[in-house]
Amino acid sequence: MRIGQTSIVNFLSQIATSxxxxxxxxxxxxELGDAVLGNYFLVVSVLVWLKVLGGQGIQMAIRKRVSEGESEGAFFGAGLAVQLAAFVVLAGGVLVFREPLNEYLRTDAAFGLLALLATGLLLWQVRAALEGRHRVALSSLLGPFxxxxxxxxxxxxxxxxxxxxGWLLGGYVVAELLTGLIGLSLLAIRPxxxxxxxxRSLLEYAKYSWFSGIESRTFASMDTLVLAIPAFAISSGxxxxYEVAWNLASVLAVFGASVSTTLFPAISELSSAGEDGxxxxxxxxxxxxxxxxxxxxxxxxxxxxRVLAIYGAEFTRGYTILLVLVAARLLYVYQSQFxxxxxxxxxPDSAFRVNVTFVATNLVLNVALVALVGWLGAAVATATSATVGLVLSYWYLRQYVTIPIPVGELASQVLAAxxxxxxxxxxxxxAGAGVAWTVALVAVGGGAYFATLTVLSRRFRATVRRNLPAVG
Known part of the structure; x- marks a missing residue:
């Protein structure tokens, strides 16, 4: 089976945006320094958690039910109604606890959070409906836009x-609102x-899948939330x-996420129809x-x-953090597939059990290790919880389907690396000093890797040929 042009479009759009x-x-x-950037990333991390609590499970339920091909408009309407109710509850909580929230965020951002929550939830649900209708390529373009x-x-x-x-958050709000409205105009179904x-069917699926959202966002931002706890005395800088290192690590996992997004509706359709493959x-x-x-x-x-030095000299202190986070990303990219x-x-019940264990492990280890060894502890906690999640997700999935492990292909990738x-x-x-030399080294490395992999892997060569555009 070929990965397909859909996954390639998804990946290329993500890479261009990255x-x-x-x-x-x-x-x-x-321009702003590590401290202002740290405060901004902290606000975004809290935003992500609010979106997860108020929308992730609904998003996944819309994607699943719409992908089944029946009553698409009704399920989309149900999702939007439930989403509106969840937003009202969360908005009330933010307003009630506005002052302590602003103290934790180290800036006055509560009202900005509400605006971002509204636009972000709208965009999530629109993209979920698009992906459920197998329009993954279109959805994948909205994210980069x-x-x-x-x-x-x-x-x-x-x-x-x-x-x-505040002004950085304002740009965030305008961009999400514009993208959400564009996506809604392109969606061929109406609620x-x-x-x-x-x-009831939508809520039945969402009650388990909402925790999957917590699992993915725990991996992405639990460490940031723990680092911001005043008792640990971790500076905004x-x-x-840490967030710059995380963003670099995340860029490397873009292709794995694209594969996952592309394959979900195909696997869902095969499963619903009881077909093989x-x-x-x-x-x-x-x-x-x-x-x-x-x-x-x-x-x-x-x-x-050298790569971290591109951001500024003060960012090179995150080298060890970067290595641990990339290792965590490597483990998690396989867990997320399972x-x-x-x-x-x-x-979703089995995924729920995996996710509960993952979240509990991540939270406990983050608090314990940050208290013991500082910010490096957060990275180690993230990598360790990814290991636990990978083992559990593999164990649960093998109870339902056979899990083929392409050892030869993985070995070829390791040898090429x-x-x-x-x-x-x-x-x-x-190489000399400076950005140009660093970019050149990265380019040389990429060329060496793919050239070696092309020689070592017959499967990779075949996949590339199948996905190249036809000539003539």
Whole structure:
């Protein structure tokens, strides 16, 4: 089975946006410093959790029920109604606890959070409906459009002298609102009043899948929330450096996320129809999820300090953090594939058990290790909880389907990454200082990796040929 042009479109759009996002973050870091950037990232982390609590389970339920191909408008309408109710509850909580929330955030951002919550939830539900209708390529373009618009607006406000957290959040709000409205206009279904049975079906799925959202966001931002606890005395500057390292690690996992997004509706449809072929999709997911993370780990070990120096000299202190977080990303990219399949085959109960364990492990380890060893403890906690989640998700999934492990393909990727590391290590000795030389080293490494992988892996060569556009 081929990965397909849909996954490639998803990936390329994400990569293009990640490159632009890298430029935006570098600009903001150099203009505003690590402390302002740290406060901004903290607000975004809290926003992410509010969105998860108020919308993730609903989003996943819309995607699943719409993907089944029946009563799409009714399920979309049910999701929007439940979403509105959840937003009202969360907004009330933010307003009631506005003062302590602002103290924790180290800036006055409560009202900005409410605006971001509204626009973010709208965009989530629209994208869920698009993905449920198998329009993954279109949905995958909305995300990059949102982040590109956000980055452009944020660069604009800083360039004209409004370099505060509030103005950065304002650019975020405008970009999400615009993207959500565009997505809604492109959605070929319109919300309808659901029946009681349809509403019950949506909520039945959401009651388990909402915790999957907590699991993914725990992995993405629990460490940031713990680092901001006043008792641990972690500075805003350290949080800014940590988040830059996390963002770099996350770029490497883009392809794995694209594969997961693309395969969910296909696996869901096969499962609902009782057809074969799920094992082949799992095999593809495992084979290609680490395609960029594996060499990324080796590359960060060799030139990670140079890459961090692009943001500013103060960011190089995050080198060890970067290595641990990339390792965590590598583990999690496989775990997320397994939990994604559990959700797609309508086993949210099993995914729920995995996610509860993951969240509990992550929270306990974050608090304990940050208290013991500081900010490095947060990275170690993230990597350890990813290991636990990977083992559990594999164990649960194998109870329902056969899980093929493409050992040969994974070995080829590891060998190609080691060869790449050797090439870059030697080249580093001849490279001068500066951004241009660092970019050149990364480019040389990428070329060496894919050239070696092409030689080693027949499967990779075949996949590339199948997904190249036809000529003539």
């Amino acid at each position: 490159v632009f996002g890298f430029v935006v973050t570098v600009y903001l870091a150099r 949102d982040r590109t618009a956000r980055g452009a607006l944020q660069i604009g406000v800083v360039a004209v002298g409004f370099g505060t957290v 309808r009043l659901p029946t009681r049975e349809q509403l 350290q949080i800014g450096v 799920i094992e082949g999709l799992i095999d593809d997911a495992v084979a290609y999820s680490g395609l960029f993370v594996i060499p990324g780990l080796v590359g960060c070990a060799v030139v990670g300090r 939990t994604n399949v559990l959700a797609a085959i309508d086993r 080691v060869a790449m590391g050797a090439v870059v290590f030697v080249a580093r000795g001849f």
